[in-house]
Amino acid sequence: MRPLLSWAGWRAVLARTYSPGPSAGYRGASGAQRYVRNPPVGTCDLQGELDRFGGISVRLARLDALDRLDAATFQKGLQAAVQQWRSEGRTAVWLHIPILQSRFIAPAASLGFCFHHAELDSSTLTLWLGEGPSRLPGYASHQVGVAGAVFDESTRKILVVQDRNKLKNMWKFPGGLSEPGEDIGDTAVREVFEETGIKSEFRSLLSIRQQHRNPGAFGKSDMYIICRLKPYSFTINICQHECLRCEWMDLNDLAKTENTTPITSRVARLLLYGYREGFDKIDLTVEELPAVHTGLFYKLYHKELPDNYKTMKGID
Numbered sequence: 001m002r003p004l005l006s007w008a009g010w011r012a013v014l015a016r017t018y019s020p021g022p023s024a025g026y027r028g029a030s031g032a033q034r035y036v037r038n039p040p041v042g043t044c045d046l047q048g049e050l051d052r053f054g055g056i057s058v059r060l061a062r063l064d065a066l067d068r069l070d071a072a073t074f075q076k077g078l079q080a081a082v083q084q085w086r087s088e089g090r091t092a093v094w095l096h097i098p099i100l101q102s103r104f105i106a107p108a109a110s111l112g113f114c115f116h117h118a119e120l121d122s123s124t125l126t127l128w129l130g131e132g133p134s135r136l137p138g139y140a141s142h143q144v145g146v147a148g149a150v151f152d153e154s155t156r157k158i159l160v161v162q163d164r165n166k167l168k169n170m171w172k173f174p175g176g177l178s179e180p181g182e183d184i185g186d187t188a189v190r191e192v193f194e195e196t197g198i199k200s201e202f203r204s205l206l207s208i209r210q211q212h213r214n215p216g217a218f219g220k221s222d223m224y225i226i227c228r229l230k231p232y233s234f235t236i237n238i239c240q241h242e243c244l245r246c247e248w249m250d251l252n253d254l255a256k257t258e259n260t261t262p263i264t265s266r267v268a269r270l271l272l273y274g275y276r277e278g279f280d281k282i283d284l285t286v287e288e289l290p291a292v293h294t295g296l297f298y299k300l301y302h303k304e305l306p307d308n309y310k311t312m313k314g315i316d
């Protein structure tokens with residue numbers, strides 16, 4: 001086993017590893033992402049990146065010899081670094097800690113750092129250095145669940161399931177949690193297929209429910225979105241893990257039954273209205289637009305907008 005480095009040794013390692021070349025270091029306000037200049041050895045050696053809000057981001061995974069640094073030595077170095085950043089007028093510190101280096105969490109917390117969020121293999125702590133209360137944005141506030149109301153217009157049948165593992169069995173639409181980076185419509189199509197074996201395609205977004213302090217969302221808020229889907233296969237192949245029953249039900253029956261959840265009942269009635277009066281009355285359709293950030297796109301959902309209004313051609 002390699003010996004732990006002393007504070008002096010650790011300082012030397014960092015100085016060797018991160019000493020900026022002639023062009024490195026703080027580059028002034030025009031630089032997109034800037035490294036903060038290493039201060040003279042002996043004052044502070046934790047190097048971070050400056051963000052556009054004046055905060056410093058320190059990624060411990062980028063530091064060599066981290067496995068040989070003990071918690072007390074780290075605390076001393078971090079305390080000196082924070083003092084330095086405060087004197088330079090930095091607004092905040094973001095400290096990214098790999099899960100295997102979690103022994104550095106307690107020393108950071110003792111200096112006032114708090115958890116911002118954790119992912120699978122790392123946690124991020126923050127310390128506000130600016131004036132007044134922290135203006136740092138919080139982490140994700142909602143989980144997103146998506147259900148598919150798979151409606152066959154030719155037979156007026158709608159696909160419904162009853163969950164296994166529920167105290168009370170009620171009819172509902174198949175659905176589940178959205179995965180990171182997944183489009184809403186893709187979640188609905190995927191979940192419907194996984195739970196019922198039915199293949200379908202996205203048509204529109206029908207409703208959004210927001211519920212706070214949801215027990216199934218680890219105390220966070222829950223956003224539950226219901227999409228209208230069009231089926232293109234009809235043979236049910238139920239997921240035994242999650243579903244107890246699944247069937248094609250007449251839409252009128254679902255709209256009238258008491259054996260369903262309030263949200264399912266309301267959306268069944270909405271669908272019935274759309275089926276009779278035209279889906280344009282209830283649909284929020286989707287369009288992909290370019291984001292301001294180069295190369296990125298997003299999905300925008302809204303009621304149908306005539307082309308001349310989209311282009312404003314011939315509109316006063």
Ligand SMILES: NC(=O)C1=CN([C@@H]2O[C@H](COP(=O)(O)OP(=O)(O)OC[C@H]3O[C@@H](n4cnc5c(N)ncnc54)[C@H](O)[C@@H]3O)[C@@H](O)[C@H]2O)C=CC1
Pocket residue numbers: 143144145146165172173175176177191216222223224225241242261263264
């Ligand atoms: N009003 C309604 O009709 C209902 C709406 N929802 C909404 O649907 C979304 C979630 O859909 P789900 O079908 O629940 O998600 P999902 O389809 O992604 O399935 C979740 C899976 O995780 C499993 N699971 C959940 N908690 C677990 C735990 N603690 N330990 C082990 N396994 C666990 C479940 O058994 C299930 O297999 C949420 O947005 C929720 O609010 C859910 C039920 C009814």
Ligand SMILES: [Mg+2]
Pocket residue numbers: 174175176177191195242
């Ligand atoms: Mg589900």
